[in-house]
Amino acid sequence: MFVFRQLFDPQSSTYTYLLGDTASGEALLIDPVFEQTRRDLALLRELGLRPVATLDTHVHADHVTGAWLVKQAAGSEILLSDAAGAANVDRSLKHGDRVAFGRRWLEVRATPGHTNGCLSYVLDDQSMAFTGDALLIRGCGRTDFQQGSPSQLYRSVQQQILSLPAHCLLYPAHDYRGLTVTSVAEERRYNPRLGGDVDEGDFTGYMDNLGLPHPKLMDIAVPANLRCGRPDAEPADAAAPTWAPLTFSFGGIWEIQPAALDEALAGDRAHEIQLLDVREPAEFTSGLGHIPGARLLPLAQLGAQAATALDAARPVVTICRSGARSAQASVLLGKAGFARVANLAGGMLRWRAEALPFEQGDN
Known part of the structure; x- marks a missing residue:
């Protein structure tokens, strides 16, 4: 049986996705958050699943990934785009790669533009895809830092995401309004930046005039994520009880x-x-x-x-x-x-x- 869970970090408005195959007990975590590692491991344990890999959609600027902590706790591999140039990666991913978990797998699609190392992950039957910040619900990731490029993002979304079947459900890395899922059909029609008759020139003009401040945690998150969340010193979990095996x-x-x-x-x-x-x-x-x-x-x-x-x-x-x-x-x-x-x-x-x-x- 296929297992799917969408988890949320309220501090950074980040979605973490758990995908599992009950027959093999293998699972993947997409975009885990450092502070939510204990929660994610608890859910995996309760579902009887073992994380074989963590996959970040890109080098995030608004939170630190939990990839390193999950690896230390469960032995999972750290997977990230080869273009990200990060340290501590166990497997560098490129366009067209596959990531297996039991009898299921994800197809890796390169979708640069928000950052040069952005990846989207498409489930084997194309019923769902995980778009990171390349495509948000009725929006998209910004393109004004971390090697961002409006023209590149436009082509990535049109060629690699909105080219999927209309019924394919799309799950972003973030949402700031409480929205959880969209579809290819919806975004083709209603996305104000990338849908309808918007062309590359329209999109570039829109993105070049957003005028957004940089993320508050950018100076902390980006260097940490270029180490895949590995801290400078091994963290001492002060909250972990020592008086009994809990x-x-x-x-x-x-x-x-x-x-x-x-x-x-x-x-x-x-x-x-x-x-x-x-x-x-x-x-x-x-x-x-x-x-x-x-x-x-x-x-x-x-x-x-x-x-x-x-x-x-x-x-x-x-x-x-x-x-x-x-x-x-x-x-x-x-x-x-x-x-x-x-x-x-x-x-x-x-x-x-x-x-x-x-x-x-x-x-």
Whole structure:
């Protein structure tokens, strides 16, 4: 089965695209963002996919790519246009190349003009294409820096993108109005810069008079992206928890597996961990029971009592029947200033299913 996800970074208005093949478990990430690497890896893990490569559509000027971080975490290759001249690239791409993921593949099309190293990626059946900044929804990338050229961009879009089948869906690298997708047919007709009867002279005149300021992060992003996102020094992830083996969910929550929690409770730092059960009293004392040492504080009372009931300097594991209410509890605790919080994945249902210690009655 083909898997497709469109992800968004609100700071830079960048779209990252995940394409996967479930039969092989292989996936690609197009235009990953440095700050969203943890999110992207969590989604890949939850979908059971392994990134074989990251593909940037060009050397971005408004954000730093996550290509290097994804490679360090998952062993994926870094793919970028040969014309970009970037360091740390595992495979330099040229027009006509193919990038495979399982039984599917992308065709590489050179679409320079926004930058000289712009590429667009077309899915094997031409049902969708990823156009970077060469073609945006009812617009296009600017052409006034990074080797930009209006005439070159006009030819790139007309010959390599708008020449695709009319039904082909087009996914840009950015959108600043909340729009997510367009089509070849729409852009041929409605794009005010490149559609309709606009010719190369019309387009060049339009682009030469935009008068836009340079991107705010350009002086940082371009040098970093010419290293494929590799930092000058290896980053220390200060936000990554060290008190237990946790995983980050695509929903934005740190989780601990039942076996990992049981092992932590048997270790030298067990006295540091606060077990917070957010179910109702009847659930705590009967039925599935509770984990030995857990403290009961129903979710409805958590907001009012967390500051006095818990020590914000110590880690907290939130617990409920299935992991749903406790996930919300972990979010509330985070907003209240608790920096080390994890949700028990699967709740007491998983805990009991794995035959781990429990108690019934009042503790």
